[in-house]
Every structure is written in structure tokens, then in C-alpha cells.
Amino acid sequence: MKACLGLSVLAATIATAFAAKGNLPPVTVKGNAFFAGDERFYVRGVAYQPGGAADAADPLLDLKALARDVENFKSLGINTVRIYTIDNSQNHDEGMKMLDDAGIYLALDANTPDYSLNRENASTLHRSYNEVYLQSVFATIDAFADYNNLLLFFSGNEVINQKNNTNAAPYIKAVTRDMKQYIANRQSRIIPVGYSAADVAENIEAQALYFNCGTDDERSDFFAFNDYSWCDPSSFTKSGWDKKVETYSSYSKPIFLSEFGCITNQRNWGEIAALYSEDMTGVYSGGLVYEYTVEENGFGIVKVNADGNIVPNEDFKRLAKAYKATANPTGDGGYKKDGKASECPSESDEWEVKGTTLPAIPERATEFMKEGAGAGPGLAGGSHTAGEPSDGDAEPGSGSPTRSPPGSTDSPQGAAAGLDVPVRFVGIIAASALFSAVLF
Numbered sequence: 001m002k003a004c005l006g007l008s009v010l011a012a013t014i015a016t017a018f019a020a021k022g023n024l025p026p027v028t029v030k031g032n033a034f035f036a037g038d039e040r041f042y043v044r045g046v047a048y049q050p051g052g053a054a055d056a057a058d059p060l061l062d063l064k065a066l067a068r069d070v071e072n073f074k075s076l077g078i079n080t081v082r083i084y085t086i087d088n089s090q091n092h093d094e095g096m097k098m099l100d101d102a103g104i105y106l107a108l109d110a111n112t113p114d115y116s117l118n119r120e121n122a123s124t125l126h127r128s129y130n131e132v133y134l135q136s137v138f139a140t141i142d143a144f145a146d147y148n149n150l151l152l153f154f155s156g157n158e159v160i161n162q163k164n165n166t167n168a169a170p171y172i173k174a175v176t177r178d179m180k181q182y183i184a185n186r187q188s189r190i191i192p193v194g195y196s197a198a199d200v201a202e203n204i205e206a207q208a209l210y211f212n213c214g215t216d217d218e219r220s221d222f223f224a225f226n227d228y229s230w231c232d233p234s235s236f237t238k239s240g241w242d243k244k245v246e247t248y249s250s251y252s253k254p255i256f257l258s259e260f261g262c263i264t265n266q267r268n269w270g271e272i273a274a275l276y277s278e279d280m281t282g283v284y285s286g287g288l289v290y291e292y293t294v295e296e297n298g299f300g301i302v303k304v305n306a307d308g309n310i311v312p313n314e315d316f317k318r319l320a321k322a323y324k325a326t327a328n329p330t331g332d333g334g335y336k337k338d339g340k341a342s343e344c345p346s347e348s349d350e351w352e353v354k355g356t357t358l359p360a361i362p363e364r365a366t367e368f369m370k371e372g373a374g375a376g377p378g379l380a381g382g383s384h385t386a387g388e389p390s391d392g393d394a395e396p397g398s399g400s401p402t403r404s405p406p407g408s409t410d411s412p413q414g415a416a417a418g419l420d421v422p423v424r425f426v427g428i429i430a431a432s433a434l435f436s437a438v439l440f
């Protein structure tokens with residue numbers, strides 16, 4: 001009897017220690033697809049940043065507006081929202097629970113306007129990759145990792161946005177590597193991390209290859225891009241989406257559209273039928289409509305009035321209809337179970353990246369891997385010229401997890417499988433065992 005009590009106390013303590021929050025099954029990457037449990041998972045979502053990106057406010061903290069919007073998410077029939085900016089100094093339990101209760105996952109950008117890479121020129125790029133920036137990114141990971149309905153993190157959004165700033169690529173890739181290492185070292189599950197690219201015709205394919213080449217620690221878990229090439233009247237072939245399936249047909253990681261929805265003419269949302277058909281699902285895992293609220297740029301599907309009431313527009317109604325008419329493919333959608341790393345693109349006029357060497361993680365940020373990032377700075381301050389930048393090149397493989405599985409002498413790489421008990425829980429479990437022993 002006492003032994004039973006001791007064991008149940010131990011079990012309860014372990015359950016609390018893992019503290020997974022929410023009812024939705026966490027999403028994982030298998031081959032070039034996402035899975036929620038054994039079910040193929042397709043992103044069916046909208047971008048959600050009421051007020052726009054420039055003066056960004058955290059939409060998960062405005063619970064009244066969120067409750068109003070969640071009802072609309074349900075009537076649209078989506079399963080994901082993308083948020084570009086949150087305040088990592090705040091608690092998000094309530095907002096994340098409202099999403100979880102509605103069956104909605106969050107795709108979250110780990111940067112904010114003032115905690116980000118500065119792509120202005122080579123020296124601002126180098127300067128902005130510093131430990132103050134990474135501390136904010138890692139604090140965002142800490143703030144959201146325990147929510148089961150946290151779908152993935154974006155390590156950057158449209159940092160490369162022209163022909164001539166591909167020199168940002170090694171920094172984006174280094175941040176992706178650091179985020180993956182931080183998650184593997186410090187969190188209780190592996191959360192997908194990848195980049196959201198601008199669809200720059202001259203270099204988009206090179207970007208896809210680059211972020212999926214090299215050693216495993218440096219490869220993204222997925223590739224996403226913002227695509228406005230389907231402008232009605234259009235079709236799978238007229239938009240060129242058929243070519244974009246061909247281009248990435250041997251890509252070994254999930255791909256999805258992190259924004260879509262050209263507004264040149266009336267939007268009829270033929271994209272939905274195409275995106276969730278087997279024409280595309282062997283390569284693509286859905287996408288995110290840009291965007292929920294009407295802002296100055298005119299992409300929104302819901303108008304927010306001064307009194308806080310909202311009015312869905314005709315785009316909203318047509319989009320809801322398109323989702324309703326379009327089920328996901330049955331079965332696995334033709335995904336590829338396994339594939340290899342891509343070959344790194346070579347330097348050219350359109351790809352100004354020498355070799356494959358990445359900047360080393362800034363020395364002071366290595367502490368976070370052992371000690372945790374601590375409290376997030378929120379939206380105050382900024383990192384562009386703060387802290388100390390990276391001071392050298394990284395060895396390939398240096399971003400592998402450094403956490404050893406507890407009670408084993410295996411190589412640290414064992415932790416990459418995510419099967420071990422995180423180090424930070426071992427103490428709790430040990431303490432609990434002690435406590436149980438006292439009960440005996």
C-alpha cells in the first residue's frame with residue numbers, strides 16, 4: 001500500500017514536471033510531412049496580428065478580442081494561426097488554452113521587430129547576431145514550449161527580401177541551429193524550427209537547398225515561403241504552382257506556404273482546392289492565408305470597427321466556403337518517409353554565400369544552453385547593437401545537443417532522438433523518489 005502511494009506520488013510528480021499543457025496532440029516531423037499522432041497534419045491557417053506588424057502588440061494577451069476571433073477561426077474551419085510578435089515576458093496560458101479548446105495550433109515567429117537580425121549590411125548582420133538577441137529568442141521558446149498546440153517556431157521571416165541580401169543566409173541558418181540546440185537541450189519535446197522565406201525568384205530555390213544542407217544540427221526542420229503568385233483568375237498551372245511542386249519534388253523536409261493570398265483581383269481562393277489536393281500534398285503541407293484583420297495593406301478578411309466589433313468581408317465568406325468544400329486527402333497524402341540532406345548551392349551572382357561555414361554561436365549565449373535563458377525582455381529595449389557578436393566560425397556539428405541522457409554514458413547525440421528525460425527534470429524526479437522513500 002505504502003509502496004503504491006510512493007509510486008503514485010512519483011508518477012504525479014513526473015507528470016507535473018513535464019507539464020504539457022492542452023489537449024491537442026503535439027505535431028512532429030516525419031519525412032517531408034507533419035504528423036499529429038499518426039495522422040498527417042496539414043497547416044490550414046491564417047496570419048493573425050491585429051494592428052499589423054509595425055506597431056506589434058501581442059494578440060494572445062487581449063483575451064476579449066481573442067475570444068471574439070476564435071469564434072471566427074472556428075467558422076472558417078482552420079487549425080492554425082500564425083503570430084509574428086508576442087511579448088515573451090508575459091504568461092500565455094489563457095490565450096493558448098482558448099486556441100487549444102478550439103482545435104487551433106500556433107505557428108510562432110521567434111523574433112520581434114527589435115530583437116532580430118539587422119540585414120542592412122554585412123556589419124549590421126554580424127553585429128546583430130549576439131547573445132542579447134538569442135536570449136530573447138530562447139526566452140520565447142521557454143514561454144511556449146510546454147503548450148502542446150505550439151506547432152512550430154519560425155527562426156526568421158523574409159530576412160532575405162531582395163536579390164542582393166543573400167549574405168544574411170548564414171546568420172539565419174545559425175539562429176535556426178541555435179534554436180534547435182536550445183530546444184533539444186532544455187525542452188521536453190522536439191519542436192519543429194524553420195525559416196519563412198520571401199518568394200524572391202532569383203534565390204528562393206537556393207535558400208530552400210541551403211537551409212536543408214550540411215550537418216543535421218544546421219538543417220531546418222521544415223522550409224516555408226510566402227507566395228503571392230496565384231492571382232485570380234488563376235489555376236494550378238497558370239499560377240505556376242505545378243512547377244513549384246516539381247522544383248521541390250525531392251526535398252526531404254516539410255514545405256508549406258507561410259503566407260499566401262494575392263489581392264490583385266477578387267480573391268476566389270482556388271488556392272485552397274489546389275493546396276489540399278494530391279497534386280500538391282506529396283510535397284506541400286498546406287499554408288497560411290495572409291491575413292485575418294484588414295490593415296493598411298488591404299489583405300485582411302475581417303474589418304475591426306472602432307467599437308471593437310468585427311465584420312467579416314466577402315473574402316472571409318468565400319474563404320470559409322473554400323475550406324468547407326476542401327477536405328484533406330485521405331491516407332498519408334503521398335508524403336515521402338525519408339530523404340537526404342540537400343546539396344548546398346554554390347556561390348553565384350544570385351547566391352552571395354561563400355562555402356557552408358556558419359558563424360559560431362556568440363560565446364556568452366553558450367551559457368543559456370546550460371542555465372536556461374531566464375526572463376524574456378518582452379517588447380521593451382532591443383538587441384541590434386547590444387551584447388557581444390559572434391567571434392568566429394562554427395565547426396559543423398557544433399550545434400548538436402550537448403545534454404546527455406540521464407544515467408547513461410552514451411554520446412550526447414543520443415539526446416537528439418528526444419527520448420531521454422530532460423536534465424532539468426532529473427532533480428525533480430530524484431527529489432520525488434526521496435520524498436516517496438520517506439513515506440515508506
Ligand SMILES: *[C@@H]1O[C@H](CO)[C@@H](O)[C@H](O)[C@H]1NC(C)=O
Binds near residue numbers: 121123124
Ligand atoms: C552599415 O550600416 C550601419 C547602420 O546604418 C552604418 O553605420 C555603417 O556605416 C554601414 N556600413 C557599411 C559598410 O555600409
Ligand SMILES: *[C@@H]1O[C@H](CO)[C@@H](O)[C@H](O)[C@H]1NC(C)=O
Binds near residue numbers: 120121162
Ligand atoms: C540592395 O539593393 C537595394 C536597391 O534595390 C539597395 O537599396 C540596398 O542598399 C542594397 N543592399 C545591399 C546590402 O547592397
